[in-house]
Amino acid sequence: MRYTTKQYALALFAALKNKSAADRKEIIKRFLIILRKNRDGARLKLILQETERQHLKDMGLKKVEVVSAGGLSSKVKKEMGEILGGKILWQESVESKLLAGLRILIDEENLIDASASRFLNKIFVKS
């Protein structure tokens, strides 16, 4: 039987939850052996992303990745925090390729791309 990425992630998260550091190490070792046995090693990255998401969800945290063209001001960050509410784990980075504006990824699920590069792509690809 093949397991989905989410099933693996939920199982790993449940196994790691409330365990000591030494136990976690052992659990991860065994988890990797199972993955190899099931020939699902290629999905490790996705499984870990999903596990992280479950962990953040469990902690009541929202992961918000913001990529901006010229850095994110505290004012904008505050406004965003107010809109989203709750505890937020911020991940910020600067990418000049965006030209202007920003790109927001919430919980690795919802993407808001309000960048000039997307705007330009939209204009020049459509025409």
Next chain:
Amino acid sequence: MSELIKHFGIDWKLLLAQAVNFFILLVILKKFAYGPVLKMLKKRKGEIERGLNLTKEAEERIRQIGEEREEVLKEARSGALSLVSEAERTAKIRKEEIAQEAVKKAENIIFEAKRMIEEEKSKMGEEVYKDAKELMRLGIAKVLGKMPSEERDEEFIKEALRELKTLHKSV
């Protein structure tokens, strides 16, 4: 008369004897000489007649053969003429076909060339359009890069916050 006979010295007995001898000789000659000779002559005559007939037949046959040969030659001549005329007709048709094919090929080549020219023109147009778009894009990007970041980002950030609000409401 008897004086005349005397004058000529005719002896009736001798004459009779000679007549008998002659008659006997005639019979013998007829039996053993003239008969076979006549028979042989008759046979030869028959053979000669047969030979003549055969010659006549042969001549007739030769004449017939000559006529037949003439007929065959006539037919052959006529056949040859019809063959030549048929060959000429076929050659004419083939010539027309080849000419038509050549015209068709030439038309196809012209059509293909036109199509290729049109394609190239459209490709060139597309490339020019693409280059122009890229230039415009680069120009806008350059202008954006020279603008102060706050002014430049303002509208985009507003848009992002608007979208964020919409998304948050829907979640």
